[in-house]
Amino acid sequence: MKNRTVARMLLEIAQYLEIEGANAFKVNAFRRASQIVEEMGEPVEDRLAELESIPGIGKGTAAVIREIVETGESVVLKELKEKIPDSLLPLLKIPGLGPKSIGRLYRELDISSVKELEQAIKQQKIRSLPGFGAKTEQKIREGIRQLNHKPERFPIALMLPVAEEIEDQLRKCRHIRRFSRAGSLRRFRETAKDLDFIVATDHPEQVADDLVHLPQVRNVINKGATKVSVEMDYQWPVAVDFRLVRDDEFASALHHFTGSKEHNVQMRQRAKRRGYKISEYGVENVETGELTTFETEYEFFRFFDLPLIPPEIREGKGEIERAETPGGLPQFIELSDIRGDLHMHSTWSDGGNTIRDMAEACRHRGYEYMAITDHSRSLRIAGGLSEEQLLAQKAEIDELNKEWDDFKILAGVEMDILSDGRLDFDDGVLKEMDVVIGSVHTAFKQNEDVLTKRVIGAIENNHVDFIAHPTGRLIGRRGPYALNVDAMLRAAKETDTAIELNANPNRLDLHAEHLRKAREEYGVRITVNTDAHSIPELDNMKVGIGTARRGWLTADDVINTMTLDELMRYLKRHD
């Protein structure tokens, strides 16, 4: 029984209870239990004896978990399913329609599926219900339409350029004192539902007018003195919220709308214990009613005796507790710690720019080194290099390196790990290269055993320095292949081989949870690289660093923060 299955069943219990109209806190208890099981590092069946000692799990939920693990079923869930048809659950996804309304629609109009709901709307049955009206009916209709036509969340690769474009516009707006992105994009979550911006201004009405006239606005959802919601026209309609606040409210609003929800709940619980109330406007002393505001988030956290908790780790996953321990939070990696990019392509294989252009671009970014790592011979579709071409390329790199004394190009290769587990070049070639990357580009469908052996085989080769985009997933398009990540990390630790965090926003691979595991459980070295196929893609390092911070990484965990000398010693350690 997988943790995911147990979590899924607990969540279903929560959803049925919610529709039934059960106590909201009881619902929340099951939802929380579901999340705890989902995020548990080890199999839940190994922890059956100590379930009640986990915060958030008590007598009730522990009994249900044990029952599910031991019998595969839950009596509670079974009984709920008999009372409430499972075809009601999809209705929970309709925006604007919540569990209370769904419960009433079912009990009073006998509606038990999206189809029946659509029919009832057509027959104008909804508006006849007390408390519902014509507008609500239309809102539900619109909600169903959205559900069918729009992905729920957009990948960060799509949202980042949109956010950057909006920020360019905001910089040009008059009457704006300062602004910041907020929400899940500020936390560098890999997908986002919408975009949030906090805007400080003394003239909210004028700014609101300017915002609804931004070029890409296609639809104004909502326009008031504190909030402007619009839909912007990109590949899909993108929902964008602007919160207009006074300058002294800016820090509190920014914290509030950056979230995550779980982080905010924990901060508010902490405030409450101390006799304060946190809102988006400031911190209120419950006894005196006095409101404290802050110039910056740093001051906000300091008010609660905490260091600044970076947005990227505000997920309610132990960051507040860790900040309080004597050691405090780690010193998280920053973009300025990166001294070079160790994975990129040139016109020699499928890249768009020459080696010289890529080098100048890297030097311009303040790097001390970079590695050219074009594809190897088997990857024909990407113009993979033969042995001879690889050595010729190395000669070109040696020539180029004479031009700078403050910068060095390392000669590398992104070598295919073939489907039968062999490597694309033999050791004689590999030992000539400064950087050797092992990558899986074929036979993604292999089973876990075969695929994991392929990757570990590459790790065990003395010349392989790191494994690129280890799980192969493409966010929103293709899931990871069946790699046993724990087994890979163990092998990487034993051989002191690094693992890549591929900074391409379509990949972000390894993802944040695996990175945190790599650091905290295995102590594996990571390398953050862009895998750039053209100069602009070198800027993806920003997203990579955001993701590294989500994974709680420090500069010491990442090999391309080393000086050139340190790095060369590290790369040579096996040769």
Next chain:
DNA sequence: GCCGTTTTCGGCCCGACTGTTTTCAGTCG
């Protein structure tokens, strides 16, 4: 259902917005 350096009972994060209402419930973030 969960939880307790104020509590084993009585709380459980907070506010805005919307649509339906004469004072509020539901939904959302």
